[in-house]
Amino acid sequence: MNDPLLDSDAQQFQETVRAFTAKEITPFATKWDLEETYPKELFKKFGELGWLGISFPEEYGGSGGGSVLYAILCAELSKGSAAICLGLYVHTALASSALLHLGNEDQKRAYLPGAMKGEKVGCWAYAEPNAGADVSSVQTRATRDGNDYVLNGSKMYITNSPFADFMIVVASTDPDAGLRGLSLFIVDADTPGVTVNASLKKLGMGASEMAEIVFEDCRIPEAARLGPEEGGFFQALLVLTLGRIASAGLAVGLGTAAMEEAHEYCTNRVQFGRPLLKQQFVRFTLADMATKLEAAWQLTLHTARLVDGGLPHDKQASMAKLFASEACTEICERALHLCGAQGFMKESAAQRFYRDCKVLELGEGTSEIQRETIARQLGV
Secondary structure, three states: OOOOOOOHHHHHHHHHHHHHHHHHOHHHHHHHHHHOOOOOHHHHHHHHOOHHHEOOOHHHOOOEOOHHHHHHHHHHHHHHOHHHHHHHHHHHHHHHHHHHHHOOHHHHHHHHHHHHHOOOOEEEEOOEOOEOOOHHHOOOEEEEEOOEEEEEEEEEEEEOOOOOOEEEEEEEOOHHHHHHHEEEEEEEOOOOOEEEOOOOOOOOOOOOOEEEEEEEEEEEEHHHEEOOOOOHHHHHHHHOOHHHHHHHHHHHHHHHHHHHHHHHHHHHOEEOOEEHHHOHHHHHHHHHHHHHHHHHHHHHHHHHHHHHOOOOOHHHHHHHHHHHHHHHHHHHHHHHHHHHHHHOOOOOHHHHHHHHHHHHHOOOOOHHHHHHHHHHHOOO
16 A cells, blocks of 8 residues: 655655554454454544544644545554444544535534544434435434424444444435435434444444434434535535545555455465465465555545545546455455465454455445446446
């Protein structure tokens, strides 16, 4: 993930994140994965370092910078633990970004400074049992009652929800209007009528925590609505670009960790009197991994530079997310294969990488949705 074209500030930032990850995350990643708990105290550490504020204005507690730095952050953190990076990405690229782009001044002042410090952690409450790729199937309702809204419904598979302080909730205010009838709301986790159930058991990303959220006659003020009453979610889709960049960077970091694990194992593992690395098959497999990772990283950086330059980037963001996530899955599978029986053991990082990778093809828009987005941009 080294790129000589990065400026000196970006290279220094990359080294700082890399050193932090090696000390504070990598040694504990397997433990957190097996315990299925997210060390929430990391959010405050990230906040103290200014990492939660990347791409956010200083007036709201942000640290400035741009999408290139954010891509570097996600890639380097995910080398230590993709699950830890996932929690940060949901908090920053989804929940906090929605507040930044769609919130009014009072909402930004109320939530963003704490979010940038890691004192308030957010989640993105969109998915439901019957609403994933089909956005129009959202069943959670926000019904007007005087100057309030009353929320009823449930959300499923919501990352960070077991410990989140606030939620950005997608709810229908006009069921007949489909996608354009969806609105966004800021809901504090301790609001009466909000229940967060026990953390869900998952195949991978063990250290990330996700759960079901239930809203039962949950009353929130009109001031909690984020953006316009109808079309808020549609507007959010247009501005939450950090999500695909984060997902692509995360995939590159995870794939790099898997390749390095396989390289180290094949260097030290001796069979038939010589290291596995001397086998042409092994060297060619590692060469293919490195090539795919380089291509994925360059796509990611290119997209981030377009965003930072204020240039159109929707197609490139989908390309980066699509290619990086699918390459990561292939690399993690081959890395586990190269590590053999040892890689299959629970204490092995290789099996953790293998379990973590697949969700990257599903979240932030499936591979099929990314292909559809790209095809539309091509005019086909």
